[in-house]
Amino acid sequence: MSAPTRFDTLAAAASRYGEASLENYALVRSLAEQISTGFCRYLGYRKKCVYLVPPDGPFAPMDHGSGAFSVSGQGFLPLGEIKFGLAVRVSHTGDWIRIVLSAEKEGPDLDVGIVGGRNFAFRLPITEERLQEFFVILFEHLTDWFNDQADHYANGVYGGGAMGFEFLHSEEGE
Numbered sequence: 001m002s003a004p005t006r007f008d009t010l011a012a013a014a015s016r017y018g019e020a021s022l023e024n025y026a027l028v029r030s031l032a033e034q035i036s037t038g039f040c041r042y043l044g045y046r047k048k049c050v051y052l053v054p055p056d057g058p059f060a061p062m063d064h065g066s067g068a069f070s071v072s073g074q075g076f077l078p079l080g081e082i083k084f085g086l087a088v089r090v091s092h093t094g095d096w097i098r099i100v101l102s103a104e105k106e107g108p109d110l111d112v113g114i115v116g117g118r119n120f121a122f123r124l125p126i127t128e129e130r131l132q133e134f135f136v137i138l139f140e141h142l143t144d145w146f147n148d149q150a151d152h153y154a155n156g157v158y159g160g161g162a163m164g165f166e167f168l169h170s171e172e173g174e
Contacts, residue, residue, distance in 0.1 A: 021079040025071060027110055028082045028103045031122065032068070034131060035101070035138075036086060042135040049089035055100045061087045080104055083115070088142065099142065117141045 004012075032052055040050040052068035053059035066072050070083040081104040087096045100115040109121040112134070118141070120134050 017079060018077070021077040024079055024105050025077055025082060027105055027124070028084070029069065031103060031110060031112070031126060032084045034126065035134070038131050039086070039088070039135050039138060042132070042139065045089065051087040053085040053087045053098055055083040055085040059085060059087055059098055061089065061096045090142070114138065114141050
């Protein structure tokens with residue numbers, strides 16, 4: 001048996017990286033799916049009201065599968081932060097907004113940031129209790145934005161409090 005070559009050493013390092021990046025993606029995707037289904041239940045709406053959507057570009061209130069993640073379409077799965085979008089129904093008349101979340105593993109935690117809002121650490125494995133705590137923060141983030149905008153209007157101040165939301169009216173996703 002011959003000694004490993006430098007290429008063998010490089011290939012082993014790349015393999016280790018690939019395994020870690022796949023684990024990171026699996027953790028983020030699992031969390032995203034739990035947030036998508038759990039937040040709709042948290043809101044108490046009887047129909048599907050949260051979908052995983054791309055973090056950038058056009059979106060529709062429907063599940064986008066792996067296309068909902070910032071690493072979608074990349075030949076080599078990067079290791080690090082992954083973003084995903086949530087389309088959240090915000091009215092009885094078919095209005096949706098997209099909120100973008102970023103997530104990455106940091107030691108024993110999966111850190112999640114609401115783009116334009118707070119960060120939250122999930123200790124692994126993720127528990128239902130921590131998900132519920134995160135849903136409170138996500139709900140407050142959304143309702144605070146709408147209330148702040150209405151307050152700005154009432155006080156004659158416009159253009160403040162931008163949080164990067166994108167609105168969409170659609171009867172899809174009913």
